[in-house]
Amino acid sequence: MATRWSLTSDCANPASLAAFWAPAPGCAEKPAPPGxxxxxxxxxxxEVPEDEWDDGAYLxxxxxNEFCLV
Structure with a gap:
């Protein structure tokens, strides 16, 4: 039986860390939420303030399996 998991990483620059991990086998930016x-x-x-829009990245x-970089 497979186990589904997620990983969250606290970091100073989520976009850079996501760019680093994106080439990992099969990883891609997570699609936009439904709707x-x-x-x-x-x-x-x-109504999330625009200055908070880059506070995270999602692969x-x-x-x-989800990787959340915040």
Whole structure:
């Protein structure tokens, strides 16, 4: 039986860390949440201040395991 897991990493520059890990086998930027064309669209919908939009990065592998870099 496989175990599904997620990993969260606290870092100073999430976008740079995501760019570093993205080439890992099969990893890609996690798609926008359902109902939104982009994460930015979701942030605007929920009135998240624009200066907080780059406070995290999200990757996932083909099996749906999520890597959250904040």
């Amino acid at each position: 939104f064309g982009s994460r930015e669209e979701r942030f605007a919908h929920h 996932s592998d083909p099996e749906g």
